[in-house]
Amino acid sequence: xxxxxxxxxxxxxxxxxxxxxxxxxxxxxxxxxxxxxxxxxxxxxxxxxxxxxxxxxxxxxxxxxxxxxxxxxxxxxxxxxxxxxxxxxxxxxxxxxxxxxxxxxxxxxxxxxxxxxxxxxxxxxxxxxxxxxxxxxxxxxxxxxxxxxxxxxxxxxxxxxxxxxxxxxxxxxxxxxxxxxxxxxxxxxxxxxxxxxxxxxxxxxxxxxxxxxxxxxxxxxxxxxxxxxxxxxxxxxxxxxxxxxxxxxxxxxxxxxxxxxxxxxxxxxxxxxxxxxxxxxxxxxxxxxxxxxxxxxxxxxxxxxxxxxxxxxxxxxxxxxxxxxxxxxxxxxxxxxxxxxxxxxxxxxxxxxxxx
Numbered sequence: 001x002x003x004x005x006x007x008x009x010x011x012x013x014x015x016x017x018x019x020x021x022x023x024x025x026x027x028x029x030x031x032x033x034x035x036x037x038x039x040x041x042x043x044x045x046x047x048x049x050x051x052x053x054x055x056x057x058x059x060x061x062x063x064x065x066x067x068x069x070x071x072x073x074x075x076x077x078x079x080x081x082x083x084x085x086x087x088x089x090x091x092x093x094x095x096x097x098x099x100x101x102x103x104x105x106x107x108x109x110x111x112x113x114x115x116x117x118x119x120x121x122x123x124x125x126x127x128x129x130x131x132x133x134x135x136x137x138x139x140x141x142x143x144x145x146x147x148x149x150x151x152x153x154x155x156x157x158x159x160x161x162x163x164x165x166x167x168x169x170x171x172x173x174x175x176x177x178x179x180x181x182x183x184x185x186x187x188x189x190x191x192x193x194x195x196x197x198x199x200x201x202x203x204x205x206x207x208x209x210x211x212x213x214x215x216x217x218x219x220x221x222x223x224x225x226x227x228x229x230x231x232x233x234x235x236x237x238x239x240x241x242x243x244x245x246x247x248x249x250x251x252x253x254x255x256x257x258x259x260x261x262x263x264x265x266x267x268x269x270x271x272x273x274x275x276x277x278x279x280x281x282x283x284x285x286x287x288x289x290x291x292x293x294x295x296x297x298x299x300x301x302x303x304x305x306x307x308x309x310x311x312x313x314x315x316x317x318x319x320x321x322x323x324x325x326x327x328x329x330x331x332x333x334x335x336x337x338x339x340x341x342x343x344x345x346x347x348x349x350x351x352x353x354x355x356x
Contacts, residue, residue, distance in 0.1 A: 013041035066134035073288035086289040092142035103305040117294040139167040151180035158184040173213040193236030238262035274349040282336035
C-alpha cells in the first residue's frame, strides 16, 4: 500500500460510517466487511455536513458507494464497473521542479514529451466523466498550475464531481489561481516532503516561497463562501527517518492546512531500470483508477510514465470515450488476476504491492 500516515482532526470513522448508513437505511449488509481507507472518514464527514444542509440522500449515497468502490479495490477485492471510481487527468507534463524521486529527472524523455492538455480535449474528457466518475485528480507527471488556462479549466469542473482534487507544489499559486480552486475544488494537496531538506528533495523549490503561498491560500479561503467545503493537505513522499520527521511535518503545518500525510516512496525515477522480480500477486492500481495524459493517451498506472502498458492504445476523443478506454485496460487487469504480471513491463519490475 502506498499510504503511510495521516494527521488530522480526531474523527471517528466507524461512527461516521454508521451515521451515514442509518440515514440511508437501505444498504442491508452490503457494508458489513467494509474496510475504509484513512481519508474516507473525512470525505464522509464533509458529505454528512452537506446532507444536513440540503437533505440530499442521493448525493450522500453516491459518496458512500464511490468511497466503497475506491477503498475496496485498494484493499485487494475487485469490483470493476463501467467506469473507475478515480481518474487522474493530466493538465501538464511540464514541471518547474526536478524532485529527486520523480520521473521528471528523465530529461531525455521529457524533453520530447512536454505539453499542456488542449482546452477542448479537457472539456471533452470532463463532459464524459461527469455523472460517471465520482473522483477526479489533477496530478500525474507535471505541475498542473503551469497550464496557461489553469483557472478556466478548474472552473469548468465546478459542481461536477463528488471530490475534485488538485495536487500542486504550490510554487506558482497566486490570487487568481487560488480563487478558481476555491470556487471548484473539494481537496487541495500541497506536495511537501520535508521541512529541513525541502530544496534537496524538491530541486528548484523554495520552502519559504511555498509556505508563503500556502498561507495566502489559507487566508483567502478563510473568507470564501465555500471555506467549509474545501479540505487542504500537506502531503509528502516518505523516504526515511533521517531525511524527514512526520511529527515536525504535522506541527509545522497545523495552523495553515487541515491535514498532513505521507505516502511511501516508490521508485518512480528509475522504474524501468530495476531488476525483474518474481512477484505474481495482482496489483490494485489497474482496478481503482485510470490515468489520462495531456494528449488523451490512457494508462493503468502512474509508475509507467512512458506509457509502455498501453503504448498502442487509442486516445480519448468524441468517438473513443473514457468508458471505452477503461474497458480497453481490462486485458491488463486480467493478466494481473491470472498471476501473469511478469508478462507486462514495468509490472515485472514494480515492487507494488508486496513492497509494503
